[in-house]
Amino acid sequence: MDGRRRNPYELTDESPVYVISVAAQLSGLHPQTLRQYDRLGLVSPDRTAGRGRRYSARDIDLLRTVQQLSQDEGINLAGIKRIIELENQVAALQQRVAELSAAVDGAAAAMRQREAQVHASYRRDLVPYQDVQQTSALVVWRPKRPQE
Secondary structure, eight states, X not given: OOSSOOOTTOOOTXXXXXXXXXXXXXXXXXXXXXXXXXXXXXXXXXXXXXXXXXXXXXXXXXXXXXXXXXXTSOOXXXXXXXXXXXHHHHHHHHHHHHHHHHHHHHHHHHHHHHXXXXXXXXXXXXXXXXXXXXXXXXXOOOOOOOOO
């Protein structure tokens, strides 16, 4: 979120607004099927204070996906539940990767800034070191003899 307060009356895909009969009609399923999916944990809508189910647009999309996987792909409900769990896990991991990537980018930028500060603090009166080329010349040192 961007830090601003959201309008509490603003509708989003997660806003629980549809009663079970409307959700059933929108998803093309029987209300009893929605209750079964809820019992199995496939699609768990929000609840009102009186325990009535309230479905969001995202829930209805998920109901359609469950139906498509079941009818068209022939996947049993336990398999569909596992698919949904894995998709949720992947989404959570992708979010975490994005957060960590942003943190790494921030740390790298801070490091580059600190490195630039260190380089800017170098004394300019120092002579840069240059590697002296080694030769094979032999230098013999002889101490001076004390004078007699």
